Amino acid sequence: MANAFGIIFANIHDEALPQLTRTRxxxxxxxxxxxxxxxxxxxxxxxSGISSVGVIARNNYHSLVNxxxxxxxxxxxxxxxxxxxxxxxxxxxxxxxxxxxxxxKSVLSYIVRAxxxxxxxxxxxxxxxxxxxxxxxxxxxxxxxxxxxxxNVDLKEKNAKERVLYDLDESGRIRxxxxxxxxxxxxxxxxxxxxxxxxDLLVSIIDDAQTSGKHSLERDVLGQRCGDWKIMGxxxxxxxxxIRSISGYYRAxxxxxxxxxxxxxxxxxxxxxxxxxxxxxxxxxxxxxxSNSLIANGCRIEGTVENCILARGVSVAKGAVVRxxxxxxxxxxxxxxxxxxxxxxxxxxxxxxxxxxxxxTYPIVIEKGSRV
Numbered sequence: 132m133a134n135a136f137g138i139i140f141a142n143i144h145d146e147a148l149p150q151l152t153r154t155r156x157x158x159x160x161x162x163x164x165x166x167x168x169x170x171x172x173x174x175x176x177x178x179s180g181i182s183s184v185g186v187i188a189r190n191n192y193h194s195l196v197n198x199x200x201x202x203x204x205x206x207x208x209x210x211x212x213x214x215x216x217x218x219x220x221x222x223x224x225x226x227x228x229x230x231x232x233x234x235x236k237s238v239l240s241y242i243v244r245a246x247x248x249x250x251x252x253x254x255x256x257x258x259x260x261x262x263x264x265x266x267x268x269x270x271x272x273x274x275x276x277x278x279x280x281x282x283n284v285d286l287k288e289k290n291a292k293e294r295v296l297y298d299l300d301e302s303g304r305i306r307x308x309x310x311x312x313x314x315x316x317x318x319x320x321x322x323x324x325x326x327x328x329x330x331d332l333l334v335s336i337i338d339d340a341q342t343s344g345k346h347s348l349e350r351d352v353l354g355q356r357c358g359d360w361k362i363m364g365x366x367x368x369x370x371x372x373x374i375r376s377i378s379g380y381y382r383a384x385x386x387x388x389x390x391x392x393x394x395x396x397x398x399x400x401x402x403x404x405x406x407x408x409x410x411x412x413x414x415x416x417x418x419x420x421x422s423n424s425l426i427a428n429g430c431r432i433e434g435t436v437e438n439c440i441l442a443r444g445v446s447v448a449k450g451a452v453v454r455x456x457x458x459x460x461x462x463x464x465x466x467x468x469x470x471x472x473x474x475x476x477x478x479x480x481x482x483x484x485x486x487x488x489x490x491x492t493y494p495i496v497i498e499k500g501s502r503v
Contacts, residue, residue: 135327136212137176137250137269138242140187140231141366143170144256147293147375151476152495156188157374158255159195161459164427164442166405167198169255171396172325172490173392176251177205178264183212186239187234189219200407205404209210215241231348232340239337242330248366250333252348254324256343256374258383259367260403261325262397266365270327276360277332277353279305282367285315290485293375295349297364308354311345320364322349323371370395381474381494384440384457388423390481418449444450448483455491459499473497 140466141158158169169186176184184207188195194214201207201358202214217238231252235242248271261280269279281297297320298307305340327349328336336352344433345351370392372383384431387394397403410429415421429444434451442460447453451464456473464470465483472489476499481487485503487497497503 132178133181133182133245135181135251136183136245136247136330137173137181137248137262138235138238138252139172139176139184139186139255140234140253141171141186141192141255143234143254144374145189145191146258148377148380150377151183151380151474152191154499155191155194156255158186158188159192159198160374160380161442162258162380162384164425164440165408166226167195168258168401169195169199170403171258171260172253172255172407173199173205174401175259175263176253176260177404179267181251181263182207183245183247184214185238186214186216187238188217189234192216192218200406204406212246217241217253230346232337232345232352235333235337236341239345243334243458247329248330250328250330252326252328252333257323257325258372258396259323260398260401261369261400262269263325263327264401266325266327269292270363273303274361275363275365275404276328277351277362278327278366279362279363280323280365281320282323282371284321285316285318286314293331294319296320297322299364303366305364306355306357308349308357310350310354316489318447320366321373321458323367323373327365348416376491377494377496378492381457381491384430384474385438385442385455385491387425388438408443416449419447434466441479458496474503479503 141156145152145157160168208447296309297305345435354480358485374380414431416433419432422437424436424439426441433449434447437454439456441458443462445458448466450467452471456470458475459477461478462475464481467484468481470487473487473495474496478503479497483503
């Protein structure tokens with residue numbers, strides 16, 4: 132993997148979580164109490180041997196830059212290669228980028244100067260632990276022009292809205308790319324937003340998109356070249372959550388309470404790295420009650436917490452009950468309050484004797500810094 136560099140798109144799916152991305156990029160959205168969404172794909176790249184990664188931001192990127200820093204936690208603080216975070220770049224004619232092709236056009240000089248032969252592109256809305264070195268090996272073995280990572284999923288519980296689906300032949304070659312198809316059931320090959328190709332091909336794609344007005348990498352490029360290029364699909368059958376909605380984000384967060392899911396996402400040999408914070412241990416008052424929850428350092432628990440994920444510095448007062456919820460850093464819950472099926476963003480305050488109740492398919496969302 133020393134012969135590949137990575138490109139991560141931090142903002143492409145911001146509209147999926149409007150309440151959580153008003154002040155941050157999607158890649159910087161907290162998950163699991165101590166991680167950010169970008170940590171998973173960035174750690175996948177590092178664990179696969181990639182030592183040069185560019186992260187493209189569009190707006191609200193300050194929390195992302197603060198989280199990633201120099202890349203030290205990912206061993207990407209290097210003189211050559213390492214981690215590069217690209218701030219928004221606008222032109223007088225087109226303004227800020229709106230899609231992946233425009234995003235890569237804004238960092239074309241970085242791509243051209245890359246010493247590596249291959250490029251691995253990835254979105255930041257996918258939670259998985261994948262060995263990308265196997266994907267690159269498959270790409271070389273099949274002599275593919277482009278390799279797209281996908282997962283076969285059953286749409287009985289998930290519809291195809293805003294999905295990209297691949298139709299493959301017996302050899303694993305992609306024959307058709309369907310973007311946002313009108314399908315509501317059946318087994319489909321769902322794109323995971325990870326692509327492998329040679330750097331030279333990527334540069335030509337970006338140049339061609341600029342001159343011919345192409346906007347979508349999958350619809351306008353891959354979908355149009357299935358007959359000309361050898362575009363292969365790489366199947367991934369492990370645990371995956373793609374964040375496309377608030378309910379999907381809630382589902383992904385709650386899935387981390389499952390020990391089997393945690394074992395698959397956080398194997399000892401392929402850890403997920405993140406920014407390290409020094410916090411005191413959790414304080415549990417004598418009357419505190421907790422069950423099936425992940426509670427980060429610095430929390431103060433005096434009430435009841437059941438089936439929840441609490442980030443650093445959360446305070447649950449005496450008599451308060453928090454169930455089936457995701458509470459981010461610095462949230463305080465007042466005495467006698469009840470919270471169920473909620474997502475409470477950073478530094479929010481729930482006053483005493485309040486009741487907030489949502490549903491697993493429609494969790495209530497309290498935006499960052501709110502007082503209820």
